[in-house]
Amino acid sequence: MAGATYTPRRVTMAEALRQAREDAGTYRGVWSWIATVDHKRIGVLYGVTAFFFFLVGGLEALLIRVQLATPNEHFLNADRYNRIFTMHGTTMVFLVVMPLGATFFNLLVPLMIGARDVAFPRMNAFSYWLFLFGGIFLNVSFFTGGNILKGDLGAPDAGWFGYAPLTLNRFSPDNGIDYWMLGLQILGVASLAGGFNFIVTILNMRAPGMTLFRMPLFVWMTLVTSFLIIFAMPVIAVALFELSFDRLFGANFFNAAAGGTPLLWQHMFWLFGHPEVYILILPAMGIVSEVLPTFARKPLFGYPFVVFSGVAIGFMSWGVWAHHMYTTGLGSVANSAFGVSTILISVPTGVKIFNWLATLWGGSISFKTPLYFAVGFIAMFTIGGLTGVTHSIVPSDYQQQDTYYVVAHFHQVLFGGAIFGLFAGAYYWFPKFTGRMLDEGWGKLHFWLMFVGFNLTFEPMMVLGLLGMPRRIQTYPDGYGWGFWNMMATVGAFLIAASILAFIVNVIKSLRTGDVAGDDPWDARTLEWSIPSPPPPYNFARVPQVHALDDFWHRKYAEDPAGKPVPVPAGASDHADDSHGDDGHGIHLPSPSYFPLIAAAGIPLIGFGLIYDVAIVAVGAVVTIVGLYGWALEPAAE
Amino acid sequence: MRHLHLPRLAVLVSLIAAAMLLSGCGVFSSPQNTFAPAGEVARDQKNIFLFVLWPAVAIFAVVEALLLYILVRFRRRKDDSGLPVQTHGNNRLEIGWTVAPVLLLAFFVPPVISGIVDLGKTPKDAVTVDVTGLQWAWQFSYPGPNGSTPVQAPINELHIPVHRNIAFQLRSNDVIHSFWMPKLAGKTDVIPGRVNHMWIKADDVGTYSGQCAEFCGLGHAQMRFKIVVESQEDFDAWLKQQAASQTGDQPVLAFDGE
Numbered sequence: 008m009a010g011a012t013y014t015p016r017r018v019t020m021a022e023a024l025r026q027a028r029e030d031a032g033t034y035r036g037v038w039s040w041i042a043t044v045d046h047k048r049i050g051v052l053y054g055v056t057a058f059f060f061f062l063v064g065g066l067e068a069l070l071i072r073v074q075l076a077t078p079n080e081h082f083l084n085a086d087r088y089n090r091i092f093t094m095h096g097t098t099m100v101f102l103v104v105m106p107l108g109a110t111f112f113n114l115l116v117p118l119m120i121g122a123r124d125v126a127f128p129r130m131n132a133f134s135y136w137l138f139l140f141g142g143i144f145l146n147v148s149f150f151t152g153g154n155i156l157k158g159d160l161g162a163p164d165a166g167w168f169g170y171a172p173l174t175l176n177r178f179s180p181d182n183g184i185d186y187w188m189l190g191l192q193i194l195g196v197a198s199l200a201g202g203f204n205f206i207v208t209i210l211n212m213r214a215p216g217m218t219l220f221r222m223p224l225f226v227w228m229t230l231v232t233s234f235l236i237i238f239a240m241p242v243i244a245v246a247l248f249e250l251s252f253d254r255l256f257g258a259n260f261f262n263a264a265a266g267g268t269p270l271l272w273q274h275m276f277w278l279f280g281h282p283e284v285y286i287l288i289l290p291a292m293g294i295v296s297e298v299l300p301t302f303a304r305k306p307l308f309g310y311p312f313v314v315f316s317g318v319a320i321g322f323m324s325w326g327v328w329a330h331h332m333y334t335t336g337l338g339s340v341a342n343s344a345f346g347v348s349t350i351l352i353s354v355p356t357g358v359k360i361f362n363w364l365a366t367l368w369g370g371s372i373s374f375k376t377p378l379y380f381a382v383g384f385i386a387m388f389t390i391g392g393l394t395g396v397t398h399s400i401v402p403s404d405y406q407q408q409d410t411y412y413v414v415a416h417f418h419q420v421l422f423g424g425a426i427f428g429l430f431a432g433a434y435y436w437f438p439k440f441t442g443r444m445l446d447e448g449w450g451k452l453h454f455w456l457m458f459v460g461f462n463l464t465f466e467p468m469m470v471l472g473l474l475g476m477p478r479r480i481q482t483y484p485d486g487y488g489w490g491f492w493n494m495m496a497t498v499g500a501f502l503i504a505a506s507i508l509a510f511i512v513n514v515i516k517s518l519r520t521g522d523v524a525g526d527d528p529w530d531a532r533t534l535e536w537s538i539p540s541p542p543p544p545y546n547f548a549r550v551p552q553v554h555a556l557d558d559f560w561h562r563k564y565a566e567d568p569a570g571k572p573v574p575v576p577a578g579a580s581d582h583a584d585d586s587h588g589d590d591g592h593g594i595h596l597p598s599p600s601y602f603p604l605i606a607a608a609g610i611p612l613i614g615f616g617l618i619y620d621v622a623i624v625a626v627g628a629v630v631t632i633v634g635l636y637g638w639a640l641e642p643a644a645e
Numbered sequence: 646m647r648h649l650h651l652p653r654l655a656v657l658v659s660l661i662a663a664a665m666l667l668s669g670c671g672v673f674s675s676p677q678n679t680f681a682p683a684g685e686v687a688r689d690q691k692n693i694f695l696f697v698l699w700p701a702v703a704i705f706a707v708v709e710a711l712l713l714y715i716l717v718r719f720r721r722r723k724d725d726s727g728l729p730v731q732t733h734g735n736n737r738l739e740i741g742w743t744v745a746p747v748l749l750l751a752f753f754v755p756p757v758i759s760g761i762v763d764l765g766k767t768p769k770d771a772v773t774v775d776v777t778g779l780q781w782a783w784q785f786s787y788p789g790p791n792g793s794t795p796v797q798a799p800i801n802e803l804h805i806p807v808h809r810n811i812a813f814q815l816r817s818n819d820v821i822h823s824f825w826m827p828k829l830a831g832k833t834d835v836i837p838g839r840v841n842h843m844w845i846k847a848d849d850v851g852t853y854s855g856q857c858a859e860f861c862g863l864g865h866a867q868m869r870f871k872i873v874v875e876s877q878e879d880f881d882a883w884l885k886q887q888a889a890s891q892t893g894d895q896p897v898l899a900f901d902g903e
Contacts, residue, residue, distance in 0.1 A: 085863045166860050172837060173820040173862060178780075263838025269821060270836060303719070309734035334823060335834045336841035339765040343758045350750045350757075354743060361742040364711060371721045371729045382716065389708050393701040400753065402760030403694035405831025406679045406687070409823060409858040459657060475677025475827035477858040480866035488675035570730040 042599035044128035045544055047440060049135050050113030054433075056139055057106035063146065064098035065507060067091050069500055072464075076497040078485040088481040089164040090183065094149070096167030097187065100287065101194050102142045104421060107429045108290035109134070109198075112205050112229045114440060118535035118542060119223045121214025121551045126207040128597040129638060134201040136607035141193035144611040148186035163187035166479060168280065169250075171261030171272040176254055182618055185254060188247045189614040195240045195247070196610070202236030205229055214534075216553035220314070223533045223557075224307060227314050228293030231321040232286050238325075239282040246275035255617060270335060277328035285324045287421055288388075289317060291428025292359060295381045298431045299363055301531045302378040303370025306557055309362040316355035316362075323352045333401050334408045342401050349399035356392050360385060375529070376450030380431035383458050387423025394419060394469070409479075412472025418465045430457075430510070437517070438524030442540045445521060449513035456506030463499025467492035532560035545594050600641055606634025676854045677827035683853060683874075685846040686764065686830035693760050697753060764831075767844045771812035772805065778815070778822030778835035778857065781864030787884060796888045801870040806880040807850050815841040823859035826872055832858045847874040 040048060070091050074083040083091065113131065117124055125131050146162075153159030163183040165174045174184045209230045213222070222230075250272070252258035259265035261272050300307045307313060329337060329345040363385055372378065394416040398404050407413060430453075437445045471492045476483065483489050527536040534551060535542070537559045555561045564572035612627025674681070682688040719729075775795065777784040785798040798804060805811045815824055815835040825832035826845065833843040847853075857868035875883065 085866065089860075089863065164862075170821055170859070173860070178820055178862060263836075267838070269838060304721075304728050306731055306733050308732065309739050312734065312739045334832050335836060336839065339761045342761045342765075346757050346761065347754055350753060351747075353750065354746050357746045358739070358743055360708065362739075364708070364715060365735075365738065367712075367715045367719060369729055369732060370719050371725050371727075372716060372719050373721045382712065386709060386712060389705060393705055396701060396750075397694065397697050400693055400697045400757055400760075402757065402764055402831070403690045403697070405764070405833070406690050406694070406827065408832060409860075462658075463661065470673075473679050474673070474675040475679055475856075476675075477825070477856055479860040480856075482866050487677060488672060491672045564728065566731055570732065572728040572731055 039599070041604060042601045044124070044132050044597045044599055044603070046113045046117050046125050046128065046131060047542060047544075047546075049131050050110050050115075051440065052135050053106050053113055053138070054110040056135075056142065057103050057110060060098055060102035060106075060142055062507070064095055064103055065504060067095035067098065069504060071095060072497040072500040074481065075483075075493045077494065078483055078487070078490050080482055083481065085481040086164070087158065087160050089479075090149075090152075090160045090162040092479060093163045093166050093169075093183075093187070094146075097145065097163070097191075098142075099421070100167060100283070101191060102138075102145070104287045104425050104429070105194075105198060106138055107425075108232065108287070109138070109201050111225070111290055111294065111429070111432050111436075112201070112233075114436060115535060116205060116208060116226055116229055117212070118439075118538070118546055119226050119533050120209065120212060120217050121534050121547060121553060122208065122212040123546050123550075123594070124597060125204050126212055127204050129600050129603045130200050130204050132600070133603035133607050134197045134204065136604045137193060137197035137200070137610060140607055140611040141190055141197060144193060144614055145186060145190035148183055148190075151182050151186070161186070168276050169272075170276075171250065171253075171269045172263065172267075174250060174254075174272075175262060184250075185618045186614075188250050188254070189617060192244060192247050192251075193610055193614060195244050197607075198236050199240045202233040202240070205233040206237065209233075214547075214551050214553050216558075218553075220311065221553055221556045221558065224296035224310065224313055224317075225290075225293035228289045228296070228317055231317050232289045235282045235286050235289075235321055235324065239279045239286065242275055243279035243283075246272060246279070249275075251617070270332075273332050273335065274328070277331045278325075280331065281328045282321075282324040284417075284420070285320055287425050288428075289320070291384065291425045291432075292317065294428045294432035294435070295363065295384050296359075297533065298377045298381040298435050299366045300557075301435070301529050302375060302381070303367045303372050304530070305366060305370045306532070306560075307362070308365035308368075309358075310556060313359055313362050316358040319355040320352065323348065323355070327352055330398060330404075333404050346399050346401040350396065353392060353396050353399070356395075360389060360392070375434075376445065376447055376454060377431045377435035377529075379451065379454040380427050380434060383454065384424060384427040384431060387419055387427060387458075387461065391416060391419030391424055407472055409477055410472035411468040411476045411478055414478050415465045415468035415472060418468070422465070423461055427457075427461075430454075433510075435529070436535075437514075438528050439535055439540045439542070441518060441521075442524055443517050443521030444524050444528060445517045446513050449509055449516065453506050453509040453513060456502050456509060460499045460502025460504075460506055463502060464496045465499070467495045467499075471496075527559075530563070532557040534559050537562070545596055548594075598642075600638065602634050602638035602641060604634070606631050606638055609634060677856065679827045679831075682828055683848050683851070684829035685848070686844070687826075687828055688848075689760065689763070690831050693756055696756060700749065764843075767812045767842055768810040768846075771810035771844060773812050773814065774803070774805070776803075776813050776815045776824055776835065778817045778819075778824065778861075778868075780819050780862055781857070781868045783824075783855075783857075783868070783870045787887075789888065794891070796884060797891060798887060802873065803855070803870060804873045804875060804880055804883050805845075805847060806877045807847050807874050809877070810844055810846050812844045813842065815843065820861050821859050822857045822861050822868065824855070825858040826853060826855040828853050829855075829872065834859055847872075850874050850876060 040052065043049060070083060074080050074088055148162045149155065149160055152161030161181065161183055163186060165179055165184060169184065169187060172178060209226060249260040253260050253262065259267040261267045261269050263269055296307055296313060326348045327345060329341055330349045333342050398407065398416065434445050434450055471489055474488055476489050524540045526539055537551070538547060563575060565575050567573050609627040609629070609631030612630060613624050616622065616624030616627055679687065680691060682691050773788055775786045782800050784800060785803045786795040789795050813824065815833055817835045817837045819837065822835040823832045824835050829847055830843060830845045833841050835841065851874055853872040853874065855870045855872055857865060861868065
């Protein structure tokens with residue numbers, strides 16, 4: 008392939024640009040995507056894949072809602088129901104919200120810090136492929152239960168947090184749990200690779216002058232999230248290894264009958280699981296912190312406080328895990344300590360909400376779709392935060408634990424929060440990466456359907472929880488007073504589905520006929536808007552010199568003594584013309600490579616091998632090692 | 646062009662609220678309603694929940710109202726041409742909205758801790774019941790008189806005397822379950838390899854419903870049980886009758902997955 012013959016050298020700007028254009032065409036069509044190491048393309052791949060899994064997870068949600076719509080419903084039997092709700096949770100957490108965060112890290116971080124790519128472009132591709140294969144691996148389990156056309160589903164069936172000992176062979180003899188534990192392990196490696204990559208990128212690749220406290224808030228949240236990832240994923244990896252030893256090799260970590268400790272699983276899972284919640288929500292908080300200033304036309308209020316509250320949340324997220332375990336009998340001292348720490352973690356979250364409100368205060372707010380979703384985030388996440396405070400009230404949480412009240416709470420955080428925030432980002436940055444605007448009319452239809460549908464789905468669940476409906480029950484009898492609220496939730500779920508259709512229509516329509524965006528359609532503040540839409544492969548023709556927070560805004564506007572912005576006349580700024588010209592600096596673009604794909608492809612084979620036949624483990628190991636050797640020995644563009 | 650859809654939202658929200666209220670008074674009643682407690686523990690739990698819920702509702706109302714106010718007042722108008730003053734922050738405000746929530750939340754701490762301690766201490770002179778969770782049923786057994794063989798209740802049927810403290814010892818032989826009687830008390834998990842404890846005290850004679858709250862496999866939804874609260878005399882008579890009719894057979898349970 009031509010990639011191997013790429014000869015790196017130092018070149019002039021004109022040559023570099025020509026070279027970059029040629030490079031992008033080294034592989035054509037689908038091959039140019041398979042071998043890509045360009046963070047923007049990897050971001051698009053992440054986004055498309057995660058959105059596909061979002062549709063899968065959403066379909067699972069609809070099946071759950073149909074089954075629960077009425078009492079004594081027989082739409083799904085208990086076996087299918089258990090598999091589907093397990094896959095819904097697992098999919099939404101590991102295959103949707105986490106990779107959607109990674110989508111935005113990939114698309115934006117290098118552009119926001121003035122870099123040409125991430126620190127380790129091929130490792131970035133490796134992360135993506137491993138995520139894709141891990142997601143496929145998990146979903147393949149559906150087909151392992153017999154004849155799927157007759158409705159014999161495989162797939163894990165112990166819930167997304169898979170409490171031992173239900174996950175042990177004695178209670179879950181089929182392969183579903185094996186797919187789950189190995190699939191999460193694969194996805195964990197993908198996340199770890201991404202986490203390290205973004206930490207190094209952010210710490211090492213910032214443009215001159217881009218000090219830490221000139222970084223856009225989204226980059227800060229990426230940094231905090233990446234640290235959480237690299238510390239949290241090893242914890243679940245250990246738990247999953249122990250489970251794997253129990254299931255595959257007859258160990259007894261969680262087998263009480265042989266002296267094991269089922270609660271050990273819960274401690275490890277939630278020691279991972281609570282930071283994980285913030286891994287899911289912090290990227291959305293970062294997005295909202297970018298969107299609000301642009302549409303209020305004011306800087307983020309209290310930037311350092313928003314940064315530090317994000318960092319504080321990151322640290323505190325390690326001290327609240329046992330609030331998932333109040334009812335396990337940890338004792339009064341532990342429950343009190345975790346109750347108080349849970350109360351405290353709401354403080355930095357509150358600080359963020361107040362700062363967002365203050366950002367909007369005094370602004371000149373233009374009501375574009377990204378702003379709708381960002382405001383929807385604040386409105387809905389506030390409910391999620393406040394219901395979270397009620398969980399810190401341990402005595403009453405004994406009532407709410409494991410009920411629909413909890414289901415309502417975490418959907419308010421992860422849907423009302425994370426998903427709304429991610430859609431704000433999708434509408435905001437779509438023009439940057441496609442060159443076309445998403446349609447405002449369809450966008451607002453999407454928003455209102457989703458906003459109403461969301462509230463119709465999840466607020467009744469709060470009532471259901473208080474009315475004593477436990478989560479994860481496949482059906483419920485008549486006469487429990489739950490039918491009305493469940494029906495309402497089901498109607499809401501279909502409204503959400505309709506809103507997603509509106510989004511899909513909008514994307515398809517806008518890709519073809521949307522308004523041409525131009526470089527800076529929102530009059531925005533951060534560096535990615537200073538370059539063309541879509542950005543060229545090399546991002547910045549000349550690496551920008553950064554002088555301030557919101558540097559791009561300050562190139563456009565100066566402030567008069569009263570704090571009113573005054574447009575800077577073109578050319579008046581010493582760095583207004585960064586994107587053109589030839590100053591002879593070399594441009595360095597990593598060459599495409601398909602070795603990350605090969606290295607990643609072997610790993611799920613190892614997973615299949617552990618389930619079916621050790622010979623496949625060997626094949627997978629060989630494939631991965633070949634990929635890694637090729638990767639290591641490939642001539643690098645340096 | 647003003648794209649201000651907020652009034653429409655307000656109308657929608659109030660329509661939904663009206664629909665909820667009009668659709669009948671039955672929608673807030675349930676045999677497992679935690680807001681209609683029938684015992685001391687559940688009542689304390691409801692009260693402490695309300696103690697936090699009302700401030701939370703107030704904060705919710707203030708934040709959402711402020712958000713709506715800001716959106717209306719600071720929306721860009723047709724004749725807006727300039728840009729707003731670029732305020733970057735205010736340290737006093739920041740300290741204020743960090744400290745104020747801490748002070749408010751500090752009020753929650755003492756009742757939370759005292760509630761945890763109260764619920765964690767099994768009262769003396771309690772009637773003891775051994776609870777075993779299994780896939781997928783509940784077994785209740787009572788200490789026999791003068792240390793004789795424990796007395797088994799029929800499967801999924803718990804009898805307790807009214808106005809007495811009842812102490813449960815919770816065990817599991819298979820997976821984790823969670824023992825929950827929503828009108829009488831919050832739940833406690835039933836975990837293989839350990840014994841957990843909880844206690845209740847029922848206000849009135851009557852029948853209540855309970856349910857497993859921790860996902861435990863195929864029959865989780867069917868793992869319901871009946872709580873019969875009766876007078877001390879009736880309870881004693883029932884226990885005597887059970888003791889007389891013990892067969893020693895362990896019931897065999899099966900669940901077909903439908």
